[in-house]
Amino acid sequence: MRKAPRTALALGSAGIAAALVLAGCAPGTTDGGSAGDAITQEQFDEAMSTPTELTFWTWVPDIENQVALFEEKYPEISVTVENVGQGLPHYQKLRSAIEAGEGAPDVAQVEYQYIPSFVLPGSLLDLTPYGGGDLEEDFVGWAWNQVSPGDEVWAIPQDVGPMGNLYREDILAEAGITESPATWEEYATAAKTVKDATGSYISNLGATQAGQMIGFFWQAGIKPFGYDGEETVSIDVNNAEAKEVATYWTDLIQADLISTDVDFNDQWYQGLASGKYAGWLTAAWAPVFLQGTAEGTSGLWRAAPLPQWAEGENVSGNWGGSADAVLASSENPIAAYELARFINHDEESALSLATEQFLYPPQNSVLDDPAFVDQESEFYGGQQVNKLFAEISETVDTDFQWLPFMDYVYSTYEETMGTVIADKGDIAAALDVWQDQLVSYAEAQGFTVE
Numbered sequence: 159m160r161k162a163p164r165t166a167l168a169l170g171s172a173g174i175a176a177a178l179v180l181a182g183c184a185p186g187t188t189d190g191g192s193a194g195d196a197i198t199q200e201q202f203d204e205a206m207s208t209p210t211e212l213t214f215w216t217w218v219p220d221i222e223n224q225v226a227l228f229e230e231k232y233p234e235i236s237v238t239v240e241n242v243g244q245g246l247p248h249y250q251k252l253r254s255a256i257e258a259g260e261g262a263p264d265v266a267q268v269e270y271q272y273i274p275s276f277v278l279p280g281s282l283l284d285l286t287p288y289g290g291g292d293l294e295e296d297f298v299g300w301a302w303n304q305v306s307p308g309d310e311v312w313a314i315p316q317d318v319g320p321m322g323n324l325y326r327e328d329i330l331a332e333a334g335i336t337e338s339p340a341t342w343e344e345y346a347t348a349a350k351t352v353k354d355a356t357g358s359y360i361s362n363l364g365a366t367q368a369g370q371m372i373g374f375f376w377q378a379g380i381k382p383f384g385y386d387g388e389e390t391v392s393i394d395v396n397n398a399e400a401k402e403v404a405t406y407w408t409d410l411i412q413a414d415l416i417s418t419d420v421d422f423n424d425q426w427y428q429g430l431a432s433g434k435y436a437g438w439l440t441a442a443w444a445p446v447f448l449q450g451t452a453e454g455t456s457g458l459w460r461a462a463p464l465p466q467w468a469e470g471e472n473v474s475g476n477w478g479g480s481a482d483a484v485l486a487s488s489e490n491p492i493a494a495y496e497l498a499r500f501i502n503h504d505e506e507s508a509l510s511l512a513t514e515q516f517l518y519p520p521q522n523s524v525l526d527d528p529a530f531v532d533q534e535s536e537f538y539g540g541q542q543v544n545k546l547f548a549e550i551s552e553t554v555d556t557d558f559q560w561l562p563f564m565d566y567v568y569s570t571y572e573e574t575m576g577t578v579i580a581d582k583g584d585i586a587a588a589l590d591v592w593q594d595q596l597v598s599y600a601e602a603q604g605f606t607v608e
Contacts, residue, residue, distance in 0.1 A: 165258050196287050197492060205492035212237045212494055213263040214254065216482070217244040218316075218515055224507040235493050249565070252280060256281050262485050269480045270304040270312060274385055274562040276483065279313055283484040285311040288495040300556040301520035307559060308387055314502045317517035319441030319478030320551040321373050324448060325360075327539065328461045329436040332356050336460035342406060345448040345465040349415040358436040362429065363407055364421035366576035369477045369566045373441070375465055376475030376558050378403050383561045390606045391561055393596045398581050399470035405584035411582050418579050425552045427451050439464065440516035441477040442547040449537045456537045461546050473596060474553045479520070492516075518530055525551065561596075563603065 214237055225237045240263065242251045249272060255262035256279075276282050284290075288347055292313030294302050297315050305313040319421055323338055330348070332334075333355035339345040349360040361421055380399045384392030401512075410416040417435065419426050429435050433450040439443060445461060452459075464474055468536065482498040484491060501507050511528050512519040524530050527570060531545040561567055568593060578588035600607050 168526055175287065177336070183431065186510050197289065200458075202492055202496075206232050206492065206496060207234055207296075210235050210490050210493050212265065212488075212490060212497055213262040214239050214265045214482075214497065215242055215248065216265075216267040217241050217248060218267065218511075218517065221501070221511075222516060223514065224501045224510060225497075227504065227507050227510075228497055231500070232493075232496070233496070237497060241257035251275075256485070256487065259487070262487050264488040264490060265482055265484055265498050267316065267480050268483050269478070271560045271564040271568075273305065273312055273481065273483065274387075274560050275564060276347070277310075277387070280563045281486055282312045283486045283488065283491055283495070285314070285484060285495055285498075288492060289499070290314070290495070293499070296522055297505060297520045298474070298554075299549050300527070300554045300558070301479070301560070303556050304479075308462075311342070313481035314483075314498045315401065315478050315479075315481050315520040316502045317443065317511070318520045319373075319443050319476050319518060320547055320554050321439065321441050321475050321477050322547060322550050323462045323464055324444060324459055325436060325438055325462065326433065326455070326458050328458045329356050330359050330435060333398065338460070339465050341469050342465045342467055345411060346406070346415070349410055355414050356433075356436065356543050358433055359417040360435075361439050362417045362421065362426070362435050363411065363439045363579060364426075365418045365580040366572040368438070368571035369419055371473040371575070373477035374403055374439075375400055376555060377473055378467055378475075379473070379555060383567075384559050385561055389604065390608060391600055392608045393561070393593065393600060395596065396593040400589055401586040404589055408583075408585045409578075411579070411585075418582065431455060442551070443478055443516070443536065444486050445538065445543045445547075446516040449535075457539055460604070461538055461541060463541045463546075463550055472553050473555065474550050476554050476558070479518075486505065512544075520551075561597065561600070562605075566599055567596060570599075 187206065192344045212235060214238065222239055225239055229237060231233060242248055252262065252266055257479070285431045286309070293314070294306070298318070301315045301318050305311060305315055323365045325338055328427055330352060333352045335348050335351060345360070352358055352360045372382065380397065382393070382395040382400060407416065411418055419429060431437065431454060432447065438448065448454070448459065463472070482502060484494045484498055503521065508519060508524050509527060509529060511517045512524050519525060519530070525548045531548050532542060533544055534540045535543050574592050574595060575585065575588050578585055597607050
């Protein structure tokens with residue numbers, strides 16, 4: 159099952175400062191020539207036929223199944239899979255190993271928002287010379303942009319989280335609502351109708367869930383972050399459009415039509431199972447997650463696109479997802495690249511990630527495969543939920559970037575925005591505080607803020 163996305167705590171100032179010092183150090187390779195030299199077929203064949211041991215850090219359950227397919231194809235390559243933790247523990251150990259100069263894996267799973275923080279100090283291998291750039295057309299465009307915002311390719315997309323609306327059809331029907339609200343204006347009206355008629359909240363806005371709010375910004379076309387890949391960033395979390403989104407949620411929360419419970423804990427799970435929440439504005443990894451969390455409500459849920467800010471629009475945002483990156487320190491970059499590529503690009507491996515581990519796929523081949531998209535879910539009343547999210551995936555804005563210190567961004571969101579949301583305060587005003595925090599931090603770390 160796809161685990162819930164994690165947020166990470168702040169990087170220490172020393173960590174960011176060290177990253178800046180190291181920025182611009184181009185990683186070399188040991189069996190494929192210098193960075194920028196295309197790997198030849200002869201080099202590839204030699205690398206894949208030479209006895210080699212690789213280490214792969216990942217938290218995907220049972221990924222040994224996909225690794226076994228890789229080892230079957232390349233019997234001279236042996237892969238050790240290690241789960242060193244998810245979220246903060248994973249990144250802490252990865253950064254520590256990189257800084258120490260020993261113990262780092264050849265391939266590591268990295269969430270999209272954290273890729274720039276590893277690119278900045280030169281910790282990741284540019285996969286372009288190994289054939290990474292040739293894969294672009296095989297992945298949905300916005301997911302590819304997450305790993306390749308410029309000419310370089312820093313990782314291979316593994317899973318994504320295009321956002322939609324999971325809702326309790328029975329609770330909405332009790333309130334006289336027969337269809338999922340198509341616009342956010344309709345959603346606000348429905349929230350009051352549902353609360354008055356049933357006592358349920360139409361959904362919950364996780365007080366400390368930065369990923370969800372940023373996903374709402376993404377859907378609204380807001381660009382809160384920008385990074386040129388070097389030392390210049392843009393930070394704009396409190397622009398007029400962001401404040402419009404914030405005010406929308408403030409009004410619903412203060413009217414007690416939306417709850418603000420911290421998510422992914424026992425109380426929240428019980429709320430999903432008991433009908434406290436009549437819906438969940440979430441991502442494509444959530445349908446299977448919800449089945450395990452609210453098993454007793456099978457058949458009552460349905461899936462729909464997010465409500466739109468303007469009638470007739472059809473856009474979404476993304477919440478979650480990760481990629482597999484090759485560390486610049488790998489002594490076997492060709493084999494390491496092929497492992498990252500194979501797991502997420504080989505048709506059998508990619509399909510099994512989607513149908514066995516239930517990672518929502520960024521691979522076009524899987525999104526077009528009837529074995530995936532035509533599945534009918536009993537939990538969702540026979541609805542083809544995978545097909546719906548495949549359609550939603552085509553509506554996510556490609557042009558979205560992250561800062562190279564998202565650890566700090568997420569931790570300050572929890573401390574600043576989360577407190578205001580939990581206290582039912584003015585979220586738009588909190589954006590101003592958050593903006594100042596992020597700008598001050600960026601400048602203190604030596605970044606130029608535009």
